[in-house]
Amino acid sequence: MKVLLVVICVAVGGAFGAVLRHLGVNLMHLYIGLPSWIAVMIINITGCYFIGLCFFYLEAHMRRNGGSRLCEARIAGDLNQLTWWPDGDPTQPAVDLFRRSLYLDLLSGLFITGFMGAFTTFSLFSLHSLLLVQQGQWVAMIINALGSVVLGFVAVYIGLHSGRIFIMKKHLNNQQSDPSQASDSEV
Amino acid sequence: MAGGAIGALLRWLVQMFFSHWTKLPGWTAIFVVNVIGSFLIGFAVAWLTNQMEIDRTAELTHLAVDLKYQRPEAGLALFAVGYCGAFTTFSTFSLDNYFLTHGKYAQLAFNIVGSLVACYFAVLAGWALGQGVLPV
Numbered sequence: 585m586k587v588l589l590v591v592i593c594v595a596v597g598g599a600f601g602a603v604l605r606h607l608g609v610n611l612m613h614l615y616i617g618l619p620s621w622i623a624v625m626i627i628n629i630t631g632c633y634f635i636g637l638c639f640f641y642l643e644a645h646m647r648r649n650g651g652s653r654l655c656e657a658r659i660a661g662d663l664n665q666l667t668w669w670p671d672g673d674p675t676q677p678a679v680d681l682f683r684r685s686l687y688l689d690l691l692s693g694l695f696i697t698g699f700m701g702a703f704t705t706f707s708l709f710s711l712h713s714l715l716l717v718q719q720g721q722w723v724a725m726i727i728n729a730l731g732s733v734v735l736g737f738v739a740v741y742i743g744l745h746s747g748r749i750f751i752m753k754k755h756l757n758n759q760q761s762d763p764s765q766a767s768d769s770e771v
Numbered sequence: 772m773a774g775g776a777i778g779a780l781l782r783w784l785v786q787m788f789f790s791h792w793t794k795l796p797g798w799t800a801i802f803v804v805n806v807i808g809s810f811l812i813g814f815a816v817a818w819l820t821n822q823m824e825i826d827r828t829a830e831l832t833h834l835a836v837d838l839k840y841q842r843p844e845a846g847l848a849l850f851a852v853g854y855c856g857a858f859t860t861f862s863t864f865s866l867d868n869y870f871l872t873h874g875k876y877a878q879l880a881f882n883i884v885g886s887l888v889a890c891y892f893a894v895l896a897g898w899a900l901g902q903g904v905l906p907v
Binding site (some may be wrong): 698706 | 773774775776778779780782783786805808809811812815816817819851852853855856857858859860862863864865866868869886887890891892894895897898
């Protein structure tokens with residue numbers, strides 16, 4: 585049942601991601617007049633930013649079994665002080681754990697694997713590299729290859745860190761507005 | 772849209788296969804998916820543009836009694852843009868690169884250089900094959 589739900593989420597996300605990418609590339613290529621390799625590059629970098637943001641948001645809010653890949657990341661050090669940090673808390677109720685892991689699978693299937701994965705594309709990127717080489721535009725091909733990889737990496741980094749900033753700000757606001765909540769829950 | 776859904780599903784299946792049945796790190800799934808998708812898009816674009824040109828010459832020479840190849844443009848949109856575009860992914864590739872910077876530099880370099888070179892040659896091979904295959 586869970587697998588079926590995840591399959592539906594991935595398929596729906598993939599369909600919308602692919603259509604949005606097609607529309608975005610067509611818009612930038614036909615109506616603004618950018619070369620299509622720049623359009624694909626912009627789409628890829630935008631998708632990289634949003635996958636960083638989505639990944640951070642979902643892992644930080646939903647993951648409660650301590651298996652997150654964020655735990656290996658350098659930004660984990662700043663987050664240990666926050667109460668919601670995924671540390672595999674044994675006092676977590678089993679129902680809550682189950683519900684959160686189900687939501688995590690569904691939402692990451694919908695947004696990360698489905699939507700963002702279909703929105704960005706590697707095949708058009710390598711096809712454009714080939715076409716640029718065939719047309720003899722070596723400079724554009726090198727800009728395409730290096731620029732996509734480097735800017736995509738930077739975009740993921742910025743996405744993860746902006747997710748961290750949003751969540752820390754929210755956490756600080758919660759602390760300031762309602763300082764008694766933490767002590768209440770401990771009692 | 773249908774192509775995008777099927778492509779995303781197949782990518783998810785390959786990821787699940789790699790994470791459950793093999794002990795390879797997660798980025799290898801994306802690597803394999805990207806190489807296969809690049810090969811397919813090269814093949815599809817070369818083959819379908821070939822077919823489109825043949826159709827056009829047939830129309831021009833009034834030989835197109837019965838168009839055997841119905842709408843290769845639709846095939847291009849469905850297969851190349853939808854299926855291959857959704858099957859391969861750049862965002863997960865970059866996310867994996869980010870997590871590989873935490874100490875796994877050899878795998879990081881292999882992932883980046885390997886993906887670029889392997890996908891380039893996969894497109895090249897697909898392109899050559901697509902142009903070589905005659906649409907009978």
